[in-house]
Amino acid sequence: MDGVKTSGSLLLDGGKRVISARPYLVALYGANLLAGWFATFGLSSRIGAVTGTSLYSERLVHGFDLGVFLELINKPEVAPYSQVPLAMVLAGLFVVFQLFLTGGIITQYFASQRIDQARFYAASGENFWKMVRLAIVFVLAAGVVAGILHAIRSALDAVTENSANHQAAFALQCGMLLIEVLALLWVRMWFDLAQTQLVATGVRSIRSNISCGFKSARSAAELYGSYLVLGILTAVVAVFGLYLWWTAAPASQVIVSFLIMQATLACLLVLRWWQRAVAADWYQRNSQQATAIESVSLQPLPPESAVPEVPLSQ
């Protein structure tokens, strides 16, 4: 049974699943905002101590004088780099929180109606450690792929280093970078499918989920196309957000700048979860045990054998 009425379009149906999980995505965005806000605590007072009584700092309010900014951050009493460890820890906490919610949100993606909070948190908790392990393997796999491609790019750089044609060398670098991005997007899709499989089947073996995800991803051209579209959309949103911030927000209007930046960041978060929703939709369409999946989503998780660990194909 399909959790969401299908329209034939992966993107549209994925979008509907995103809407069904919006309270949790709002919570995720809230956590993101909170992490960012906490990261400012030390720095805010440091900057305030220097700029609060200085006329010179006004050059940063009306416009943005890069020279003044560099002088400010080079001051030992400001030293923003000293706040980086705290910000990194908070970013890490956000990642952990997202890992925790992932199981619940994917469960919601599979459901035909809003699942209750108890079920949501049960699914989140039940899958948390498996998600952590999957994330670790993802980092390793993505690292290997990125490493190999980076090595190829470096080798090409070495070959083109003596070329006086900077434009051609730059185009080659861009081309290789694009290949790296596309490859990493595919690896991400592979592990998204593994996460989806994990929630759908409850299979405990990480190796089994990764293997099935890989086999499924090999033949998921339509899904990859959707990932690509959403990836492009992410880039467009980021560029548009920056453009809007650059052109529409008056230099001295911090609140307008804040709203534009936050709207952009919220959109980026949603787009990422839209990709996962599309993966869930694709998985459900291609699953031979669709009816079993709904029961998995709404009822206590089935035994590992309830959903066959077979590669899915379109």
Add this chain to the structure above:
Amino acid sequence: MKSELLGPFLFCCLLAGSAEAAPNSTPLSTRVVHYSIDATYDPNSHTLDATEILTYKNLTGQPLSVFPFHLYLNAFRPNSTFTREAHRDYRDEEWKSSYLGAIDIKKFEVVGQGDLTAKLQFVSPDDQNADDRTVTQVQLPRAIAPGESVEFRIQFHDKFPEVVARTGYKGTFTMGAQWFPKVGVWWHGAWNCRQFHETTEFFADFGVFDVKLTLPKDQIVGATGVQMSSVPNSNGTKTLTFHAEDVHDFAWTADPRYKIVEDRFTGSAGAVHIRTLMQPENAAQGPRYNAIAKRTMELFDRWYGPYPYEELTIVDPASIRAGGMEYPTLITADTTWYMPDSFLLPETVVVHEFGHQYWYGMVATNEFEEAWLDEGINTYSEIKTLDALYGKDRSLVNGKRITWSDTEEQHSSYERNSRFDPIARYAYQFASEGSYVGITYGKTACALFTLESLIGEDTMQRVLRTWFERYRFTHPTGPEFLKVLEEVSGRDLEWFFNQAIYGTEVLDYEVSSATSWPSNWYNDDSRSTNFHSEVVVHRKGEFVLPVEIEIKFDDGSHLREHWDGKDRWMRFSYDKKAKLVSAEVDPDHKVWLDVDFFNNSRLAEMTDGSTRRKLVNYWMSFWQLMAQVLGWMA
């Protein structure tokens, strides 16, 4: 000054394919040397074979029997002084076999005294590095009497390196700089012929260069001076002849890929042909180079004096390592194939390198020993030019929402290195390259701007004009610059020089407190409308400089105080019917030697925190984005 008619004459010579030199009837400089070089360059092996005839006129007033020569291409060896110093500052930089460069003297003959090749010996006057081969000297059997000329006939072979610094090849591009044996300068009673160092540049006598360069037909060439002829050879090569007068170096470049963009500037000394050699991918920026070159030439002509040469060649190099260099009538610029109009990097480099035609090219100070006299004064001139053309706060980045001035960049560079070296230090004796750059370029520029605040902008311009007019085509020194400064300004400025140029004293003034309180503060029942205000200004550094302080009150009134800065601190007190708003040292923002501008002012009450909120907003959004990027991996 050259005749305005010389340009058309040389042009006719060029059309006629004549190799005849056109000597200037009125030399602009004391011509000590005449180099006549016949060179053949092979771009495939990056090697050059040449015969150099150097005629040296002994104007020293005493007999000379020892002659030292620079052999700069030998700097590109792993044990040279240059490479050792570069490795000290750039530890991650790997040595590649292609970086090897060399100049070998095959035969060294002195007319009338025979073949002295065996008598050549390498010397290392600066650091006694026995492996350094950038200076060689010869003892002549017979001394050259005062007023007598000596002719050296030198056969040499160059192996150009892949560009490490300034000279060499990259792909099809070649920059031929410091490529021939160049005699030292007899200066202050001794030979001045320093080794090639990481941070040092050049110092040589003025003279005439006649250079024949043979190379493949497809090569597009630019060089110092004027091209007199181009003669095709039967073996697929061509021979170009160049003539340059009243210059002290000769550089050339070749690349079959160059796109030529030409322009013309007419100044007070006549027309100047601007020939810009662009890498094809940067060709669209050729007019940008030429436009800024013309505007700079116009300002320099007006401010300091005429550019007396007929030619200016601007080279867009294939390697950034060859970029941003100055040679007589030839400069190398720097850009990338994509460079938004609001980023003024190409403009900044062209302005700076053209400025060197004055401060190095004509006012030929010793770049080894007093680099501040060319790099520092030139950086000051560069900022003045960019400020005049683009505005004071946007001379590096001229964006709608973001700005950055050249002065700020130089100040930042100086501030980071303010405590290491004095300006007046031999270039190769600085603590590091960072200190050399920060002090020689940044601090000197900041010192000259601070000086400008003391003597006035117009006076400062007259100082530089006098400096140029009096010392062009000579080798002046720092004390002579001080003399011109004091003469033109009519003020004793030795106290300033002692601190700014010869000392490492740091200049840092702060408003340490700025407060107001009701005059009858003890009476809780009826507060007075009179306020007592106090401002304390503190000299944090050792550098003593008279400063102005602007005090503002909440009734809109403001006043300026003057403090000689001699004591450590100074209190200013006021009783007014208005509360203090702010106090600011150097309100016109002219004292660029001050290392910290944030503490120059103080508000009696905290601001509304707009700056803090703005920056914190950026910081927060950035880390949210970072969290999401990390989250992508989960």
